[in-house]
Amino acid sequence: xxDSIDESKNVSVTDEELETKSKGELIKLAGxxxxxxxxxxxxxxxxxxxxxxxxxxxxxxxDEAQEHREKRDELNEQxxxxxxxxxxxxxxxxxxxxxxxxxxxxxxxxEGKSIEQLEDEIEDLEFKQQTEVLGTxxxxxxxxxxxxxxxxxQERKEKLEQTDDIDELKEEAEEIRSEASRHHQKVTELAxxxxxxxxxxIEAYREADDIRDEADEMHEKFVEAxxxxxxxxxxxxxVQKRLRELDKKEEEEERQEREQKQEAAREEAEEIxxxxxxxxxxxxxxxxxxxxxxxx
Numbered sequence: 001x002x003d004s005i006d007e008s009k010n011v012s013v014t015d016e017e018l019e020t021k022s023k024g025e026l027i028k029l030a031g032x033x034x035x036x037x038x039x040x041x042x043x044x045x046x047x048x049x050x051x052x053x054x055x056x057x058x059x060x061x062x063d064e065a066q067e068h069r070e071k072r073d074e075l076n077e078q079x080x081x082x083x084x085x086x087x088x089x090x091x092x093x094x095x096x097x098x099x100x101x102x103x104x105x106x107x108x109x110x111e112g113k114s115i116e117q118l119e120d121e122i123e124d125l126e127f128k129q130q131t132e133v134l135g136t137x138x139x140x141x142x143x144x145x146x147x148x149x150x151x152x153x154q155e156r157k158e159k160l161e162q163t164d165d166i167d168e169l170k171e172e173a174e175e176i177r178s179e180a181s182r183h184h185q186k187v188t189e190l191a192x193x194x195x196x197x198x199x200x201x202i203e204a205y206r207e208a209d210d211i212r213d214e215a216d217e218m219h220e221k222f223v224e225a226x227x228x229x230x231x232x233x234x235x236x237x238x239v240q241k242r243l244r245e246l247d248k249k250e251e252e253e254e255r256q257e258r259e260q261k262q263e264a265a266r267e268e269a270e271e272i273x274x275x276x277x278x279x280x281x282x283x284x285x286x287x288x289x290x291x292x293x294x295x296x
Contacts, residue, residue: 005043005225011036013235018242026239026246033236040229047222054215058208065204068197075194082186089180096173103166118153122146269293 011032021029125146134142272286 023246030239037232044225051218058212061208065201068201072194072197079190082183086180086183093173093177100170122149
């Protein structure tokens, strides 16, 4: 940042100095005032140029911040769109999953043992029948258990044959849920990118504020130099005015001196002319004075 002007280099003039200084001194003072004024005007011009450059950089930073703001807002709109689509798809998938559960409940697929469990139990009972020595009553009960298990197994298999539409519903729900996940991923990616532009917008505005502060400070320095230059110009004009007054005074004094000399010469010539009329003999110098005044 520019330093304050060196006031020790400034030149000034008081009203008393204007009245008391000689013409030569005033001419020298006018030269100093003019040179310092020009120096300060040059300094003010440089500071104004630097201020304008800083203001231009401020505008660039503000424009940059606005671009990030627009991009952030655009991305946030896309985030909102993907959020809405994700929520719609999740709601649709949830409805299908609920329908799957409802159909399972209707078929009682969530109750009882699985086919694998029933097959294992039947196999265990048959193995027991084949390998153990059982009484008549025990064997009859065992056979009844095997038959019951086989009936349940058949019933289970028949129910499972009715689940094709359930599987289709479940597959559709999972596909929709997967699509919702893709939209959620886009929400995350776009939100991160929007946050990045938001941060860059904040940084650009901060830099713009810093540069604007520099520009304002430079403007103060410009005003300082320009006011000092203007003061020197005013003093220069005052000195010039005083010099013109002195010139007029000298001219008036010279004019009066000329008139006095002319009056004295005229009076002397009239005396000589009177002598000439009186018949006195005139010297060559006297004749030249008469010729000079037009009396001869």
